[in-house]
Amino acid sequence: MAVDVLNESNWAVEPRVFSDLGLWVMDQMKISTDCDLTIIFNEPDAMEELHLRWMNLEGPTDVMSFPMDELRPGDGTTDVEGMLGDIVLCPAVAATQAQSAGHSTIEELMLLTIHGCLHLLGFDHSDKDQEKEMFGIQRQLLLTYLAARPGELNEVIPLEISGE
Incomplete structure (x- = not known):
């Protein structure tokens, strides 16, 4: 499979959902689904380390x-x-973020997966025109993906911290 999903977090994540989404986005963007893509879920401490190392931003x-x-x-x-x-x-x-936006964590993670794929494909949102283009594409991709899969979110095990 071209999409590997690694869960290094304490959250229950259904890998198939994100693998399928990654493959679908690649297909929609005319990128071969034989391309290698890795989706990694991690904890805030690990994410903060990456954020500081690569973006020089705290948190x-x-x-x-x-x-x-x-x-x-x-x-x-x-x-x-x-x-x-x-x-x-x-x-x-x-x-x-999902709670603030009024939707589920799985919807937020799916949106972020699409957002991440678009960044990998060279899209950015550093100015208003780029933001409008990128956010429009990610919204259209998510809505189209979900519309083609009625009940997809219902098939996902809700994300929750393990052991609670």
Whole structure:
């Protein structure tokens, strides 16, 4: 499989959901589903270390992307192949954001997975025009993905801290 999902967090995560989502986003963006993509879930301390090391910013963040081959969306005639990269997600931060936004943690993590994939494909949101484009694409991708899979969120085991 082209998408590996590693859970290094204390949260119960259903790998299939994120693997399927990653493959679907690659297909929609005309990136070969044979590309390598890794999605990693980690704890706030580990995320804070990455955030400080790579962005020189303190505190944990929700998602970070580490592109490998700097692939870009295909032109619709051929699928681009290679190593897409790694996405690192922090479920604890996502849970807080989801509560503030009024939706579920799984919806937030799915949105962040798409967001991370778009960063791997060269999208950014450092200015208003880029933000409008990127956020529009991620919203459309998430809504289209969920519309094609009625009940998908119901199939997911709710995220919760292990042992509670």
